[in-house]
Amino acid sequence: MALDDWPSPSVNVREAFNVREFGDPHGRPMLLAHGFGCEQGMWRHMVPAFAADHRVIVFDHMGLGGSDPRYYDAGDYGSLETYARDVLRICEELALEDIVFVGHSVSAMIGVLAARREPTRFGALVLICPSPRYIDDPETAYRGGFSADDIDGLLSTLSHNYLGWAESMAPVIMGAPEGDPLSDELAATFCRADPEIAKRFANATFLSDNRDDLAHVDVRSLVIQTKHDVIAPEFVGRYVADHLPRAELVEIDAVGHCPNMSAPEQTSAAIKAFL
C-alpha cells in the first residue's frame, strides 16, 4: 500500500513514521530529520538542548528505524521527493507552523524540497552537512566530491554488507547520559534496516541532483559545515550556502559527517545563535 492510497482520516501518521515529541508543546516546533543509514536515535544528544523552549519532534523515515514498513512502497521511494512529501504529511498531521526544520545529511535536501513545495510552513532551515549533488558534474564545473564509480563502490559495499543491516547490535556499552529522552530508542534495534530499503535509499540519496531547487527556497537557512567531512566536503557546503537565497554558513569545530552525535554542543550552539 502506498501512502497516497491511504484514506486520510484513518492514516496514523504518528505510528507510520514513529513520530515522537518532547519539550514544550506550545513552543516553536522543531522537526529533526535523520540522514541515510540511521534513525531518530541519532538526535539523542541534541533534543535536551532545545526541549526547554521548543516543541521538539523526531521521526524515522519510511522503511527505517521504527517506521511501519507496511507503508513502504519500493516504487515510490526511488526519489527524495517522496521523502519530502512524507515530511509535509507529518507537518500537516501535527499542524506545525513556523517550523525550524533540522535535516542531517540527505535530510537537509529533503527539507529543501519540502520547503520549496510549502514555503509558508517553514520558519527556518538548518542543514547539517548537506549536499545537493554528490557526483561531480564536469559540464557545469560542479564538484560534489564523488565520481559515478565511487557511488557504484558504495552500492557494492552495501551489497557485501547485506547481513549487517538486519542483525541485532550488541547492547549499549556506555551508560545513557543524564536526561537522554531517546535512550529507550537506542535499544537493540538502533539503526536496524531492511538491506533492500537501505540500498534504495542510498540510490535515491547519492544519485540525486537538487542543485536547481536551492534557488527556489525562500526560507532563512543555516548550513552547518564540519572539518574533514568525506561525504559533504567544505566546497559543497559553500555551494549550498551560495545558492540558497537566504543562507548563512557556519563551520563548527567538529570532525566528520555526524556532528549531531560527535559534537552536539557545538551543533546546538550554532543553531541557537542562528535562531
Next chain:
Amino acid sequence: MGAPPPHPGGPGAPDPDDLSLDEFYEHAVCGYLSLTADGTITRVNETFLDWTGHSREDVLASTRFVSLLTVGAQIFYETRCAPLLLAGRSVDQVSLDLRRADGAVVPVLLGARVHATATDGRPSVIRVTLVDLSERRRFEEELVARNLELARANEEYDTFAHAAAHDLQSPLRGIRQNTEFFLEDVEGADLPGDVVDQLHTVVRLADRMQRMLADLLVYAQAGRGALHVEPVSLTAVVGEVVDLLGDPARRAAPAVHDAALSADRGALRQVLLNLVGNAIKYADGPPAIEIGACSLEDARRVSVVPPSLADVPPSATVITVADRGRGIDPASRDRVFELFRQVDPDAEGSGTGLALCRLICRRHGGDIWVTSELGRGSTFFALLTPGQG
C-alpha cells in the same frame, strides 16, 4: 597460574613462542587500530602497516581511519559505522575495502568496539580489528556470480519445461488421431491380429503420454506466478479436494482435524489433492484417511524431518495426511518425491503428483516428507509456511 611449560629450546634459550603482550599486539593475525571518537588513529599494529604499506608516521599523523578506505567504503563507514560507534554500539562483520599505499585494494572484515567512554557518555577510545578477506571475497563474488547464473538457468528451464510440455501436445494429438482414423479405415479388413493390437497400443501409449504432458504442464506452471498467502481453514480446503476427486473421495470420507493456517489456497489444494488422491489410489481395501495438523516440533518426534527445515521455528504448522494403505517400500521412500518416479509400475498416473507437492512446499519455503511401514500405511508431512506458528 603455574610455571610456564619448558619450551623446545630448553631453559635459557630465547622462547620462539614469545608470549609478551607487545609481540601479541604487533604481529597478530589481524590488523589492530585504536581511534578517538572522531576516528583519528592513535595506535596501529605492525600487521596493519605490513598489509597496507603505510608508514607508522603517516598513519599516526592525525590521519582519520576513514581516509584509508576506498571512497565507496568511506561513505558506508561514515553513514553507517560511525553513527553506531558514536551511539556506543559495536560494529561487527562489516565488509570494507582498504586502500593500500600503492593504490591497490585490500578487502577486509571490520569489527569495532567502544572501549572507553568519556563522562558525557560518548566514546573516547574505539578499537578496530581488521581481518584480511582477499581470498574470501573472491570466493564470495564467484558464489554470487554462480547464483545469478543458476537463477537464470532455472528460469530458462522453467520456460523450457512449460514450452515443451505445451508444444508436444499437438503432434501427439495428431499421432493419436491418425492412428484412430487408420484403425477405423481398416476395420473389417483382413489384417494380422497383432498389427491391430499394436495400433491399439499406440493409442493407449499416446493417451498416457498426453496425461503425463498435462501433469508436466501443471508442474511447470506451479513454479511460476506469485503466491498469495492468506489464512485458510484446513476443513474448507479438504472439502474442495473431496469435491474435485468426486465419488471415490466422498466414499473414503477423510477425517479432518481442523486447523487454521496461512498458505496459498490454490497451492494447498493442489498438495492435498495429490496426497488424498494417492491415499485413495493405494488403499488396501476401503481407504481410511486422516488429515490434520501438528507443530514441527511434534512432527520431529515421529518422523525424520528434512535437514532443509533446520532453521524453521518448532512451532511452525505441519499438515499431516495419514492412510492405512499399502505403505511404501523403505528403499523407494526417498525417491517418491522425484519427478516421473513411479514406485508402482502398474499404477495409473504420470509420476508428477508428489514431485509437484514437493515443488509447492519448497516454493513456500517449506518441504514435504513421509513415514511409512509396508502393509500398515503412510503418513505424509507437508510444511508450507515456515514463518507461521
